[in-house]
Amino acid sequence: MSIRKRTWKTESGEERFAYIVQYSTAEKDARGKRRRHIKTFDRKKDAEDFQAQVRVDLKKGTHTPASKSITVEAAGELWIDGCGDLERSTVDQYRQHLDYHINPYLGGLKLSALTVAIARDWQDKLRNGAPAPGHGAAEPRSAAMVKKVTTSLSSLLSDAMERGKVGHNVVRSMTANRRRKRKVERRQKRKLVIGRDIPEPGEIDALLLHTTSDRWRAFFLTAVRCGLRASELRGLHWQDIDFKKSELHVRQRADRYNAIGNPKSADSQRVVPIPPKTLVALREWKAQCPKLDGRQHFVFPNGSGNVETHSNIIERGLIPAWEAAGVTVPVLDADGKPTHDKDGRAIVKAKYTGAHSLRHHFASWCLARPPIGLGLNLKELSERIGHASIQITIDTYAHLIPRADHAEELAAAEGKFG
Structure with a gap:
């Protein structure tokens, strides 16, 4: 050589x-x-x-010599074909990454010609909104999106390595500024705040008080007192609820296409205790729950007894319930000022628009001290909420653990003369 x-x-x-x-x-x-x-x-x-x-x-x-190398686009198709055992929603996300963020910029490039410098330049173009060759204007991608599509490119190259189409994965060699980027990501990541991301106890009380439908009351109570994900609530069967033992079993979930499959991770399969009022609400709802083929299958189905869509839960259940409870915020115009209708009344919208806010409330309720909450530790919360690792629980909810009032201890340590 x-x-x-x-x-x-x-x-x-x-x-x-x-x-x-x-x-x-x-x-x-x-x-x-x-x-x-x-x-x-x-x-x-x-x-x-x-x-x-x-x-x-x-x-x-x-x-792999350049003469035998394939293009990034061709490698992407092989990668997608090899993802057949993954969930449909995951494969669709990978396809979007390819079609909108990878192929327009790198698709025609041979794998052997892909270098760290080219990959870094690609990231910069995504971040700055530079259009791909032959394309019109493009919007800047967020830091989170750039990170996601970079991970997809790395997975594509790893798959190509296993197939003998490329010798190394250039994404794994991108070490420059990695430590600085991690610091920036940690600094930009906001902690969950009660009253902004997590409903306050009074707001949950208002939600339940103004919910007159037995169906939605049972749904909201199960969400805020058992901590299930929206997908797990949509996939919950009546046979998964043990009324005698006052507990429910999370064994499956419904994806965005209403297909029933395994939970998010092995640790998501769990047993969750059901509080008394939530159990009563579930009993009352069971008496009128729609059936499918003459039998009751899903706990929270649509009108025909089949899997309810996520959009219906949000648009027909959660948002109207928040608005009825008065848990709203003003709709702002482009200048950040409150808007009004033709009669001069303020236009408002639901303060919380996602079902995950109910799961966040469950976590805060578990960590709060009795009699306000259950007083669980982080390990117990991680098991009850179904996280894949306790580190996820720590990173997400550790700051919500109540702090003791150390005023007396500080005064004693300070001494008589400071």
Whole structure:
């Protein structure tokens, strides 16, 4: 393997030069000789970096010559085809990442030509809203979206490595500024705040007080007192509720396409105790719950007894209930000022618009001290809420643990004269 400098003159007499890396692979040509390959670079440093990487790849037996390399777009199709065992919603998300964020910028590039510099430039274009070649204007992607699609590109390259289509994963080599980015991400991530992200106890009381439907009352109580995800509530069966033991079993969930499947993770399969008032509400709702084929299947179905859609839960259940309870905020105009209708009345909207806010309230209720809450520790909350690891629980809810009043201890430690 060698690097040589090639110099030539153009028709106009301008002198040009390039650096050529020449190497051989174990593959034999038609004459039985080792096949030789060359690759040209404008800079000597790039040639040296390529030479070093090829040496490593040849030693591992993972090198793929440029002549046999496939494009990022073709590798993406192979990657998607290999995701058949994943949930449909996950595969659809990967497809969106490919179609809208990866292929327009990198799709025509061969895997062997993809470098760390190119990947970094791609990230910058996404972040700054630079349009892809041949495309019109583009919107800047958020830091979270750039991180997601970068992870998808890394998964695509890992899949290509396993198939022998590329020698290494350039995304894994992107170490520059990684520590700084992690600090920025941690700094930009907001903590959940009661009254902004998490309904206050008084707001939950108002929600339940103004909910006259037995169906929605049972749904809201199960959400705020048992902590199930919306997908788990939609997939909950009556056979999963043990009225004698006052507990429910989370065994499945309904995805965005209303298909029933396994919970989010193995730890999501759990047993949750049901408080007395919630149990009464479930009994009352069971007496009138719609049936499917003459039997009651789902606890919170649609009118025909089948899986209820997530949008109906939000638009027909949760948002109208918040508005009826008066838990609203003003609708602001472009200048951040409250808007009014033609009669001069303030226009308002529901303060909380997602079902996950009810799950957040459950977590805060579990951590609060009796008699306001259950006084659970983080390990107990993690098990009850069905997180895949206690670290997720700590990162999300640890700041909600009530702090003791240390006024007396501080005064004693301060002494008589400060």
